[in-house]
Amino acid sequence: MHKDFKLGKEDIHILKGIDLDIEQGEMVALLGPSGSGKSTFLNVLGGLVPPTSGDIMIRDYRISDMTENELCLFRREHLGFIFQSYNLISTMTAMENVALALTFAGVKKEIRQQRAQEALEVVGLVDRMGHKPSELSGGQQQRVSIARALVNHPEIILADEPTGNLDSKTSADIMEMITRLNREEKQTFVIVTHDPDTTKYCTKVIHMCDGLIEAEVNQ
Amino acid sequence: MKFRTILTIIGVVIGTASIIVMVSIGNGAQKSITDELSGIGSVTTLQVYQDLSSMGMTAMGGGKTDDKAILNDDAIKDLKKIDGVVAVTPVVNLSGGEIEVDREQYGVSLMGVDYAVLEDMRYVTTSGKKPGANDENSVILGKDVLTSFTYTGASTQLEASAVKPEDLIGQNITMTIKRTNANGEEEIKTQKLKVTGVLEATGGNEDYSIIADYHLVTDLNEWQTGRKANVKKQGYSQALVTVEDSSVVNDVTSEVEAMKFTVFSMQQILDSMGSVFQMLQILLGGIGGVALLVACIGIVNTMTMSIYERTKEIGIMKVIGASISDIRNMFIAESTMIGLIGGLVGIVISLVLSVLINLIAGLFIGGEGGVTISYITPGLVVFALFFSALVGLLSGVRPAIKAANLSSLDAIRSE
Ligand SMILES: Nc1ncnc2c1ncn2[C@@H]1O[C@H](COP(=O)(O)OP(=O)(O)OP(=O)(O)O)[C@@H](O)[C@H]1O
Ligand SMILES: [Mg+2]
Numbered sequence: 001m002h003k004d005f006k007l008g009k010e011d012i013h014i015l016k017g018i019d020l021d022i023e024q025g026e027m028v029a030l031l032g033p034s035g036s037g038k039s040t041f042l043n044v045l046g047g048l049v050p051p052t053s054g055d056i057m058i059r060d061y062r063i064s065d066m067t068e069n070e071l072c073l074f075r076r077e078h079l080g081f082i083f084q085s086y087n088l089i090s091t092m093t094a095m096e097n098v099a100l101a102l103t104f105a106g107v108k109k110e111i112r113q114q115r116a117q118e119a120l121e122v123v124g125l126v127d128r129m130g131h132k133p134s135e136l137s138g139g140q141q142q143r144v145s146i147a148r149a150l151v152n153h154p155e156i157i158l159a160d161e162p163t164g165n166l167d168s169k170t171s172a173d174i175m176e177m178i179t180r181l182n183r184e185e186k187q188t189f190v191i192v193t194h195d196p197d198t199t200k201y202c203t204k205v206i207h208m209c210d211g212l213i214e215a216e217v218n219q
Numbered sequence: 220m221k222f223r224t225i226l227t228i229i230g231v232v233i234g235t236a237s238i239i240v241m242v243s244i245g246n247g248a249q250k251s252i253t254d255e256l257s258g259i260g261s262v263t264t265l266q267v268y269q270d271l272s273s274m275g276m277t278a279m280g281g282g283k284t285d286d287k288a289i290l291n292d293d294a295i296k297d298l299k300k301i302d303g304v305v306a307v308t309p310v311v312n313l314s315g316g317e318i319e320v321d322r323e324q325y326g327v328s329l330m331g332v333d334y335a336v337l338e339d340m341r342y343v344t345t346s347g348k349k350p351g352a353n354d355e356n357s358v359i360l361g362k363d364v365l366t367s368f369t370y371t372g373a374s375t376q377l378e379a380s381a382v383k384p385e386d387l388i389g390q391n392i393t394m395t396i397k398r399t400n401a402n403g404e405e406e407i408k409t410q411k412l413k414v415t416g417v418l419e420a421t422g423g424n425e426d427y428s429i430i431a432d433y434h435l436v437t438d439l440n441e442w443q444t445g446r447k448a449n450v451k452k453q454g455y456s457q458a459l460v461t462v463e464d465s466s467v468v469n470d471v472t473s474e475v476e477a478m479k480f481t482v483f484s485m486q487q488i489l490d491s492m493g494s495v496f497q498m499l500q501i502l503l504g505g506i507g508g509v510a511l512l513v514a515c516i517g518i519v520n521t522m523t524m525s526i527y528e529r530t531k532e533i534g535i536m537k538v539i540g541a542s543i544s545d546i547r548n549m550f551i552a553e554s555t556m557i558g559l560i561g562g563l564v565g566i567v568i569s570l571v572l573s574v575l576i577n578l579i580a581g582l583f584i585g586g587e588g589g590v591t592i593s594y595i596t597p598g599l600v601v602f603a604l605f606f607s608a609l610v611g612l613l614s615g616v617r618p619a620i621k622a623a624n625l626s627s628l629d630a631i632r633s634e
Contacts, residue, residue: 048538048628069542076540087535087631101539148539 001054001064003037003044003211014040015051016211022190022204024155027182029199030192032208038192039160041208045190046079046158047071058156076105080149084161086141088133094120094144095129098151105152119147123177139170146174150181157181159191163198175201224557227514227521231561232568234511235607239569239599240576241503247577247594249496253489262489264341265460265472267298268481288479290454298460301474303467306339308332309455311436313443316394316429321382325365327394329358330428331436332459340461342430347388347416350432357413359430360384362420366427387414394429398443408442410435511610514561518614522554526622533622534630543623550619551612558611562604569603570595 003015014037022028030038043049045056047063056063061074075081088097099116107115120126123143133141142162149157162178163171179201182189191198199205200219207215269290290309298307311331318325332340335352342349342359350357365384394410418425437448462471468486475482526533533546541549573593580592 043628046538049626069544072537072540072542072545075538076542081538083631087531087538089532089535100536104536104539104541104545152540 001044001056002052003040003049004052014211015044018054018211018213020206020213020216022188024188025182025186026204027179027189027202028191029202029205030190030208031194031196031199031205032214034194036208037211038208042158042160042190042192046081047075076101076152078154078156080152080154080157082142082145082149082157082159082162084164086133086138086145086165088141088144088148090133093130093132094125094136094147097133097144098129098148101148101151115151116147119151120144122150122181123147139166139174142166142170142174143177146177150187153185154187156188156190159189161192161194163193163195168197171195171198221525223521223524227517228557228561228564230514230517231511231558231607231611232565234507234514234610235562235565235603236569236572237510238504238507238606239566239595239603240572240593241507242500242599243569243573243593243595244576245496245500245503246596246599247591248499249492250594251591252492262465262485263462263468264484265462265468265475266483267458267460267475268483269454269456289452290456290458290480291451294454294478294480295458297478298458298475301460301471303463303471304460305463306336306461308336308340308459309433309450310457310459311433311440311455312428312457313396313436313440315443316396316439318392318394320365320387320392323382327364328428329394329431329436329439330424331431331433334432336461340459342421342425343419344416345419346385347414350415354413354415355432355435356411357415357432359416359418360387360414361418361426361428361430363426364429384414384417388416390414396439396443398445400445408439410439511607515610515614518554518557518611519618521557522550522615522618523621525553526550526618529622530625530630530633533625534627534633537625537627538631547619547623550622551615554615554619555608555612558614559604559608561611562607565607566600566603 001015001018002013004011004013006012018041030041032038040049044051045063047056047066051064054064058074058078061078063071063074066074088094089100092100095113095116098119099112102112102115117126117129120129123146125140125143125147128136128140133144136144142165146162149159157178159178163174166174175198178189178191181187189202191202193199203219205217205219206213207217267290269288292309295307295309298304309332312328313331314328316327316329318327334350334354337349337352344359345362347359349359362384365382391411391413394412396408396410398406398408400406412429412431418430420426441447460471460475462468465486468484472482472484472487536546573595576593577591
């Protein structure tokens, strides 16, 4: 799979032929120097940007051929996203942020609240569900965003430096929680990280460099 | 709610209120004038005249007479046969009469109608009663018969006499008419008239006339002119046709016109005024519309700003599964709400304004029982609400499409 970006008139080659299989239930760490194309790869994987050439298959779905609307529907049902900067909606409470993903899926209000509460329970934040993001710590905000990613029960969760803004203690908490989810719910995780500590939680570590996969290590 | 949104809503409020108030003033003018017109002179009475153009034609055609065009007794009978016609009477006028009441002289004119059909005509007496078919010397007074005009400088003043027409009911009055005979001498004839009633205001000639039997008026006319009237050849100058109700007015009018007579009815005046008022409403509504157009620009601006501000939010929503139509509908719903709320508040404000306008106008104009300058119909309210919501919706479409088409990744990265 290849990905180019247009910069002015020039095409810059960012992902230069990535060929990778990820099995269901795996917990994959994507490691590599800054600018090596990790985030770009993750975004292509999640259908947020189309690849320039090549295919992405998730189960039987060919992501690379989907229209924007099909991708939206696909994401809603099969994918969850976790970002380094949490990306919560600042005007909504923790509960509302988590429930929002279900709103678009057309889930009824009572069920929405019930499931959002369950997801917040999983991340241990039920007591904070009425709080706005600004009233929560970074670690708590990240846990809300994890709850949001979980609430649809997606098969795959894509996380771009989920612990990037957190101290080592909180990072460890978050990673342990992710590992637990991976084990209990059989969800597949793809985690971009800079932190070698994170990799010890993963079943597979992929080293990227300059738009190519340098090494693939199963643990 | 954001202050900006409130300001935008105020814009819609002003726009909606100005449309409603403007149109309501057009409505009010129409209502008060049509009410007045349909109150006076029955809408169900048609005035029929000999067709002047066809008379001219026969004159030029060397005395060739067209029976149809002459408003004589045969024509009256034919008019009577038209479907929906209740009564037909010829009208014979006499002017130059004088009566003396309470030692005051009043110039009067007589309007002679057929007493045989008087009962069927829509003449209503405010007091007294109508004369019977054989009461040849009985008359009804128009309500302003005893009002004399005095000219003071530039303005004409109506001066009601001390004696009211009602006071004369049951009395005999003496009318005198004059003529100059062949020798240049003035001759005077007196005629006793018995007053049986006073006519309700019609807004027409009747108000300043004495209604009498047309046989009597014809006799007096013949004395005054010294010539026998040749009704058969020359016809009456006018006839009044009373129809069942206002729904048949147009049908009867066209049938009478087919008989080559000229017809005037209040209905025609109302119809032609209707289109004038429609233009007035469009004009006034258009002025209000400009205010709503400005409000519309305000909505577009607010929505665009809001989308800039919420770009990141839109990105997040798209990443967690909002479809293009979810985002679009969200913003369209928001702008429609702005329009709807603005419309609702605008309606409430214009209802209050309408009452105030009428109240203040009442203070200046006076007049019995409330003045209608501004008149808000239920239809206008519904239209305004619908229109303001539509303006909100349409204003939101472009910004909403723009929001929906944002790239999710670019949007989520923006700050
Ligand atoms: N939208 C874009 N337009 C142009 N170039 C881009 C765009 N997005 C990323 N790039 C370029 O692609 C390269 C890879 O970026 P990417 O964000 O994938 O790196 P990364 O491995 O995630 O780095 P980091 O560890 O710093 O997050 C960079 O050189 C970046 O400048
Ligand atoms: Mg990155």
